[in-house]
Amino acid sequence: MTTANPAPAEHASPIIAQNVDEEPLATNQRTLGGRLNWAVVALCILYTAFHVGVMNLYPLETWTYRMLHVAGGLLLGFLIYSAANVTLDDTGATERARQHPVNLLLMAVAAAGIGYGFAMVAFAWAGLWFAGVRAPDAFVFQSFGIPLLVGTIAAMASGWFFPVKSASRIHWTDYLLGLSAIAMMGYILFNVGPIRLRAGTALAQPADFYAALVGVLLILEVTRRVAGLALVVIAGIFILYSFAGPYLPGFLAHRGYTPERFFTYIFTDQGVLGDPVAVSSTYIILFITFAAFLQASKVGDYFVNFAFAAAGRARGGPAKVAVFASGLMGMINGTSAGNVVATGSLTIPLMKRVGYPAKSAGAIEAAASSGGQIMPPIMGAGAFIMAEVTGIPYTDIVVAAIIPAVLYFASVYFMVDLQATKLGMKGLPKNELPIFKELLKQVYLFIPIIILIYTLFAGYSVIRAGTLAMAAAAVVSWLTPHRMGPRAILKALELAAKMSIQLVAVCACAGIIVGVIALTGVGARFSTLLLAIADQNQLIALFFAMCISIVLGMGMPTTAAYAVSAxxxxxxxxxxxxxxxxxxxxxxxxxxxxxxxxxxxxAAYAGAALSGADPMKTSVESFKFGLAAFVVPFMFFYSDAMLMQGEWHEILHVFITASIGIYFLAAAVQGWYFGLLNPALRIVLAIGALGMIQGGLLTDAIGLAIGVGLFIWQKRFVDPQAIARGAD
Known part of the structure; x- marks a missing residue:
C-alpha cells in the first residue's frame, strides 16, 4: 500500500511513496501460510529461475520450452487463484461445501479421471527414462484421454459450484487441475515429434485431441480466474465460429472443422504455442522479473518520489506526478488497470485534495497508466509481440515509438495543466514533498533503466539486455538501505512468477483466438473487406479498422488486445x-x-473504484484526457516521419507542428486557451488543432493562423466581462 509522510520543511523526509509498485491481491487470490505457503513459494522461485536459466544458459527445444512455460503457469494459477472470491476465514462454509454429496461425487470423479490419466502419462515417461521404451503399449495413450477430460470437467465444476472460500486453503480439485495440466503437458512432450506432423490434419490421433481439448479448457479456466470473463467469452465466440462457419453469411462463412482437427491445430505453434506465448515465455517474463527486482530494490518508489519532488508543487501537482510516475511504472508493469491500482492509490487521493473532481482524478490516472503501455523502451509487452509478429527489429520499434509517446504524454500533461489553471488549483505544500536535492543524490537508481536502453541500442539481444538490467537493479540496491541479498533475490523471483501468471494465461488464451483466425482465414477475408471499403474512401477504411481494434480490445488486457488486433x-x-x-x-x-x-x-473503472466516482463518467473523462491517442495513429498514416521514418528535417517539422496541434487540441477539449473559450471558439481551435496535426504546409499555416488569431483575440479584444460569459 502507499503512504504519505508529511514532515516539517526543514526536516522533510525524502519519502512520500512507499511500495507503490506492490501488486495488490486479487479478490480470489489466496494468502497461504505455513508449509503450504513455502511449497508454493518454492514452485514460484523454480518457475522464474527456470526461465532465466533457459534464456541465458541452456536453451531448450521451442515446443518443449513453451509447453513447460504454459503448463507451469497453469499449475501456479490453480494453486494461487481460487475459482471464486475468498475471505480470510470461511472455514464453516468450506467444510459444508466439501461434505455436500454432489461435491463429493464430483471430487471422486475428478480424482479417478485425472489420477488415471496422470498415471498413464507417468507410466510412459517411466518406461522411457528407466527402460528406454519410446513406444509404450497402445492402451496407455488410447485410454488416458477420456478419463482425463471427464476428470478435468468434474474438477472445474466442483470449483465453480462448491468453491473453497477460505483464503488460506486450496481446494482439493485445484490440486487435481494442476495435475491435469502436468498430464496434458507430459503427453504432448512425449509425442512432440509426431504431433508436429499430424496436428490439425486427418492423421491426428484421438489422444492428441483429448490432450489438446483438456489444455484449452485449463487455459480458459485460469484466464477466467486471473483476467475475468471478457477474454474467455471472446475466445469462446471464436471457438464456436470455427464450427459455425458453414451456417454463416458473407465473408464470415467458411467450410467448418471437426473437433479433432480444430483442437489439435489450436495446440500448435499456430495457436496456443504461437507468437503470444513465444513472447510471454521470453521477453515478458524476463521484464516482469526485471520489474520484480526494481520492486524489491525500491526503485519503483524512487521513481514516484522523484516525480513528486519535481512536479508536486506545480499547480495540479499530484496530477502531473501521475502523468510522469504512471508512465515510468506503466511501461514496466505491463497492464493498464494494474498500474492504476498500484500508483493510483497514492496519486488519486492527492489529486482530489488539491481540487480535481473525483471523476477527473480517476480519469487522469487511467489515461496516464494506459499511456505507459506505449512508452519506450519496454512498452508493456506490446513492443516484443510486435517485433515477433512483424520481424521488425525491436530497436526500430522502440525508436519509432518515441514521438507518439511524447505527444501522448504531452497531451495528457497539457490537459491536466489547463484544467488546473481553469479551476484555480495549486500544488501540494513544500513541507509535504520530498526534497529534490536529496533525491538527486540517489539518481544512480536510474542506472538499471539506462543500462537497459544502452545495451539494447549497443546491439545486445533483448534477453541479454534485460538480464544485465536485472543484475544492475540488484547491484544499485547495495547503495541503499534496501540491499538485495539472497533472500531478497529469491523474493523477487517469487514475485515475478506471481506477477507473470496473468500474462501467461492471457497470452495462451490470445493464442487460441489467433489460431482460429489463422485456421479459418477470417483475417484474409477481413483484409478483402477493408480493401473494398478503401476503394470508396481510405479514411473510412481506417476509421473502420480503428473501431474494430477498440471493440476487440474492450475488456481485455493490453497484450491480448494487441495480439488479436494484429x-x-x-x-x-x-x-x-x-x-x-x-x-x-x-x-x-x-x-x-x-x-x-x-x-x-x-483502467478507467479501476480509477473510479479508487476515486469513488461513477465508473461510466470516469471512463468518458478518461477518454477525453487520452483523446490525443485516438488522433495520433491517423498522423502515422499521413506522415511516416511521425515514426522516425524519413529525413531529420521532416521528422523535426512533424514533431514541432504536431506538438503545437496537441496543445491546441487540449485547449479546445478543456475550454481554456489563454482564458475561457465559448463553444464556437472551441470548435474553431479544434479545427486548427487537426490542421496542425495533419502535417501539411498549408494545413499547418491554417492551424497556426487560427491559434495566433485566438491568442490575439483573447489577449487584446476580450474584456473580463466577456470572458465571464464564456461557456464551458
Missing part, C-alpha cells in the same frame, strides 16, 4: 499499402486505448 486488422491495413510498422502501430494504439474507451474501460 491478427485481424493489421493484415487488412497492410493490404491497403500501409507499411507494416505503421499498420501495427495503428492497431497497437487503439488496442491499448481500449482500456479507457467507454463503455468497457478497465
Amino acid at each position: 491478427a485481424v486488422v493489421a493484415p487488412g491495413l497492410i493490404s491497403l499499402g500501409i507499411p507494416p510498422l505503421t499498420a501495427h502501430f495503428f492497431v497497437f494504439y487503439y488496442a491499448v486505448m481500449s482500456a479507457i474507451t467507454p463503455p468497457v474501460a478497465l
Whole structure:
C-alpha cells in the first residue's frame, strides 16, 4: 500500500511513496501460510529461475520450452487463484461445501479421471527414462484421454459450484487441475515429434485431441480466474465460429472443422504455442522479473518520489506526478488497470485534495497508466509481440515509438495543466514533498533503466539486455538501505512468477483466438473487406479498422488486445499499402486505448473504484484526457516521419507542428486557451488543432493562423466581462 509522510520543511523526509509498485491481491487470490505457503513459494522461485536459466544458459527445444512455460503457469494459477472470491476465514462454509454429496461425487470423479490419466502419462515417461521404451503399449495413450477430460470437467465444476472460500486453503480439485495440466503437458512432450506432423490434419490421433481439448479448457479456466470473463467469452465466440462457419453469411462463412482437427491445430505453434506465448515465455517474463527486482530494490518508489519532488508543487501537482510516475511504472508493469491500482492509490487521493473532481482524478490516472503501455523502451509487452509478429527489429520499434509517446504524454500533461489553471488549483505544500536535492543524490537508481536502453541500442539481444538490467537493479540496491541479498533475490523471483501468471494465461488464451483466425482465414477475408471499403474512401477504411481494434480490445488486457488486433486488422491495413510498422502501430494504439474507451474501460473503472466516482463518467473523462491517442495513429498514416521514418528535417517539422496541434487540441477539449473559450471558439481551435496535426504546409499555416488569431483575440479584444460569459 502507499503512504504519505508529511514532515516539517526543514526536516522533510525524502519519502512520500512507499511500495507503490506492490501488486495488490486479487479478490480470489489466496494468502497461504505455513508449509503450504513455502511449497508454493518454492514452485514460484523454480518457475522464474527456470526461465532465466533457459534464456541465458541452456536453451531448450521451442515446443518443449513453451509447453513447460504454459503448463507451469497453469499449475501456479490453480494453486494461487481460487475459482471464486475468498475471505480470510470461511472455514464453516468450506467444510459444508466439501461434505455436500454432489461435491463429493464430483471430487471422486475428478480424482479417478485425472489420477488415471496422470498415471498413464507417468507410466510412459517411466518406461522411457528407466527402460528406454519410446513406444509404450497402445492402451496407455488410447485410454488416458477420456478419463482425463471427464476428470478435468468434474474438477472445474466442483470449483465453480462448491468453491473453497477460505483464503488460506486450496481446494482439493485445484490440486487435481494442476495435475491435469502436468498430464496434458507430459503427453504432448512425449509425442512432440509426431504431433508436429499430424496436428490439425486427418492423421491426428484421438489422444492428441483429448490432450489438446483438456489444455484449452485449463487455459480458459485460469484466464477466467486471473483476467475475468471478457477474454474467455471472446475466445469462446471464436471457438464456436470455427464450427459455425458453414451456417454463416458473407465473408464470415467458411467450410467448418471437426473437433479433432480444430483442437489439435489450436495446440500448435499456430495457436496456443504461437507468437503470444513465444513472447510471454521470453521477453515478458524476463521484464516482469526485471520489474520484480526494481520492486524489491525500491526503485519503483524512487521513481514516484522523484516525480513528486519535481512536479508536486506545480499547480495540479499530484496530477502531473501521475502523468510522469504512471508512465515510468506503466511501461514496466505491463497492464493498464494494474498500474492504476498500484500508483493510483497514492496519486488519486492527492489529486482530489488539491481540487480535481473525483471523476477527473480517476480519469487522469487511467489515461496516464494506459499511456505507459506505449512508452519506450519496454512498452508493456506490446513492443516484443510486435517485433515477433512483424520481424521488425525491436530497436526500430522502440525508436519509432518515441514521438507518439511524447505527444501522448504531452497531451495528457497539457490537459491536466489547463484544467488546473481553469479551476484555480495549486500544488501540494513544500513541507509535504520530498526534497529534490536529496533525491538527486540517489539518481544512480536510474542506472538499471539506462543500462537497459544502452545495451539494447549497443546491439545486445533483448534477453541479454534485460538480464544485465536485472543484475544492475540488484547491484544499485547495495547503495541503499534496501540491499538485495539472497533472500531478497529469491523474493523477487517469487514475485515475478506471481506477477507473470496473468500474462501467461492471457497470452495462451490470445493464442487460441489467433489460431482460429489463422485456421479459418477470417483475417484474409477481413483484409478483402477493408480493401473494398478503401476503394470508396481510405479514411473510412481506417476509421473502420480503428473501431474494430477498440471493440476487440474492450475488456481485455493490453497484450491480448494487441495480439488479436494484429491478427485481424493489421493484415487488412497492410493490404491497403500501409507499411507494416505503421499498420501495427495503428492497431497497437487503439488496442491499448481500449482500456479507457467507454463503455468497457478497465483502467478507467479501476480509477473510479479508487476515486469513488461513477465508473461510466470516469471512463468518458478518461477518454477525453487520452483523446490525443485516438488522433495520433491517423498522423502515422499521413506522415511516416511521425515514426522516425524519413529525413531529420521532416521528422523535426512533424514533431514541432504536431506538438503545437496537441496543445491546441487540449485547449479546445478543456475550454481554456489563454482564458475561457465559448463553444464556437472551441470548435474553431479544434479545427486548427487537426490542421496542425495533419502535417501539411498549408494545413499547418491554417492551424497556426487560427491559434495566433485566438491568442490575439483573447489577449487584446476580450474584456473580463466577456470572458465571464464564456461557456464551458
